Amino acid sequence: MTRPIRLEIDLPSIRHNFKTTRSRSQARHLFAVVKADAYGHGVLDTAKALADLADGFALLNIEDAVRLREAGITQPIALLEGPFDAAEAEAMAAYRIAGAIHSQQQIAWLAKGSAKQPVETWLKLNSGMNRLGFRPEEAPEALARLQSLPQAKTTTIMTHFATADDDYGVAEQWSRFAPVAAASGLAVSAANSAALFRHPQTHGDVGRPGIVLYGASPFEDSVGADIGLKPAMALSADIIAVQRLQPGDAVGYGRRFVADQPMRIGIVACGYADGYPRIAGNGAPVAVDGQASGLVGRVSMDMLAVDLSHLPQAGVGSRVELWGPNAPIERVAAASGTISYELMCAVAPRVPRIAHG
Structure with missing residues (x-):
């Protein structure tokens, strides 16, 4: 492909971020969360990069789990939503893949199993997120039923926090989960990225870092840099044209930006079909040849525009970092009314990907 756009993945940064998270964690083990193709970073590349560091891997679908096994990953693997039907429960046993059990239907699927070895199960509690899991009062019966099955070996009790990343904190959910966890005698898995960095009382036996790894x-x-992390993803594209504006000239669809003074703008080979958010506002941060600048006008399908007025050296062929080390993805997300997770996961397949390291 000759279109000048690329997504670069820095695998040494993922390793650095894992080590940084380990240094902040009191959890006995850390399972790297690699769902959604490792948040857009490539599940196989990421797992291989962490193969000598991570105690295990957590993801969503069994197809990716099997890919990891077939690629030689031997560490424990856990499916965060467990099996989606009886056949998947059977495959989990065959490939030594653990999984969350959050419903009576999943227990029924396990009970039908005929594999020669039991499936490792993690009992999931709904402590307040109200998506998946047994309520605390339902947990003893669910655990007893699991423990009665020869097709299952229940090792862990887990939950997920809704507000570990904000001022509300985890106290309410932890107060519901902790007594049930203690009574179960199982290993505890509760801490996500935010909890690993802010709530040490929740770290337990298995932490589940996700966004911080990237x-x-x-x-x-x-x-990320504020808490010792290095960005592992950089989306960049080149300037393919330069326009000069006079006061009153508009840029792009809908005249969302109108110049109030003479300007130079660069047209960049990236648009919403590449995964850059259409809703990003004027001034959303970019870096042009490493120098700070901002978006002007509405993002279109294949192009966007950036301000070059203060960058006389920039022109056709200049590289524009849409997010990465010089344009933090968190700032781009904030300017777009979303979160960094979504941007990472939304880069389109048409963007060429390069993994370094």
Whole structure:
């Protein structure tokens, strides 16, 4: 492909971020969360980069789990939503893949199993997120039923926090979860990225770092560098044209930006079809040849515009970092009314990807 756009993944940064998270964690083990193709960073590349560091991997679908096994990953693997049907429960046993059990239907699927070895199960509690899991009062019966099955071996009790990243904190959910966890005698898995950095009482036996592995902060008031992380993803594209504006000239669809003084703008080979958010506002941060600048006008399908008025050296062929080390993804997300997680996961397949390291 000759279109000048690329997504670069820095695998040494992922390793650095894992080590940084380990240094902040009191959890006995850390399972790297690699769902959604490792938040857009490539599940196989990421797992291989962390193969000698991570105690295990957590993801969503069994197809990716099997890919990791077939690629030689031997560490424990856990499916965060467990099996989606009886056949998947059977496959989990065959490939030594653990999984969350959050419903009576999943227990029924396990009970039908005929595999020669039991499936490792993690009992999931709904402590307040109200998506998946047994309520605390339902947990003893669910655990007893699981423990009665020869097709299952229940090792862990887990929950997920809704507000570990903000001022509300985790106290309410932890107060519901902790007594049930203690009574179960199982290993505890509760801490996500935010909890690993702010709530040490929740770290337990298995922490589940996700966004921090990829260099972004889980907290609205900081970027990854503020907590010792390195961005692992850089989306960049080149300037393909330069326009000169006079006062009153508009840029792009809808005249969302109108110049109030003479300007130079660069047209960049990236648009919303590449995964850059259409809703990004004027001034959303970019870096042109490493120098700070901002978006002007509405993002279109294949192009966007950036301000070059203060960058006389910039022109056709200049590289524009849409997010990365010089344009933190958290700031781009904030300017777009979203979060860094979504931007990472939304880069389109048409963007060429390059993994370094």
